[in-house]
Amino acid sequence: xxxxxxxxxxxxxxxxxxxxxxxxxxxxxxxxxxxxxxxxxxxxxxxxxxxxxxxxxxxxxxxxxxxxxxxxxxxxxxxxxxxxxxxxxxxxxxxxxxxxxxxxxxxxxxxxxxxxxxxxxxxxxxxxxxxxx
Amino acid sequence: xxxxxxxxxxxxxxxxxxxxxxxxxxxxxxxxxxxxxxxxxxxxxxxxxxxxxxxxxxxxxxxxxxxxxxxxxxxxxxxxxxxxxxxxxxxxxxxxxxxxxxxxxxxxxxxxx
Numbered sequence: 640x641x642x643x644x645x646x647x648x649x650x651x652x653x654x655x656x657x658x659x660x661x662x663x664x665x666x667x668x669x670x671x672x673x674x675x676x677x678x679x680x681x682x683x684x685x686x687x688x689x690x691x692x693x694x695x696x697x698x699x700x701x702x703x704x705x706x707x708x709x710x711x712x713x714x715x716x717x718x719x720x721x722x723x724x725x726x727x728x729x730x731x732x733x734x735x736x737x738x739x740x741x742x743x744x745x746x747x748x749x750x751x752x753x754x755x756x757x758x759x760x761x762x763x764x765x766x767x768x769x770x771x772x
Numbered sequence: 773x774x775x776x777x778x779x780x781x782x783x784x785x786x787x788x789x790x791x792x793x794x795x796x797x798x799x800x801x802x803x804x805x806x807x808x809x810x811x812x813x814x815x816x817x818x819x820x821x822x823x824x825x826x827x828x829x830x831x832x833x834x835x836x837x838x839x840x841x842x843x844x845x846x847x848x849x850x851x852x853x854x855x856x857x858x859x860x861x862x863x864x865x866x867x868x869x870x871x872x873x874x875x876x877x878x879x880x881x882x883x884x885x
Binding site: 682724726731 | 776790796812823869883
């Protein structure tokens, strides 16, 4: 059996990302479950947890949250949709086997697809990752 | 591919903007006169429930007209969920963008919890 190769999405918090537990996360694109509103200036992304995937018929409430902080609804009414569309474009990257930096807050890096949404308020991971390890 | 639903002109709750993997679309059932309900895999991963999106179409009062309206809505959603493009997403319904295919007049999202 040939293992499918796919892209992975990297997110990091502020500070010295990667040197403490849960400072940074990296998930395969295929584990993305969905996205929804979280706050006027936040959108939540959900990924399948490493201990639970649908193929295995896992128990419920096992998923990982990545909350993106961004420009507020008050100044850009479509911001949540724009964020989700940009995420979809990132996930549609035709490459295979890459680690794509979506938001690296510590280093002020965002994916190219986020650049047009990054001017008023920098897109960041300001909320602790919700990890169900 | 990601399928996007926007139920309201103002995105201010979890029921007003929802995005799912197109592959997680489970299908549709009629759930009332003039209503078709779609289901997607929910984040909580319950085996007996998913996230539900009720699609409202015109309920004309006659069974045959209602059947035709429902089929138009189902057909539109099948088309949306079968889209493949380079940008990686399709907007299935949006109040903000006035995307209302198949005679669907409004949607209501219920997220499984």
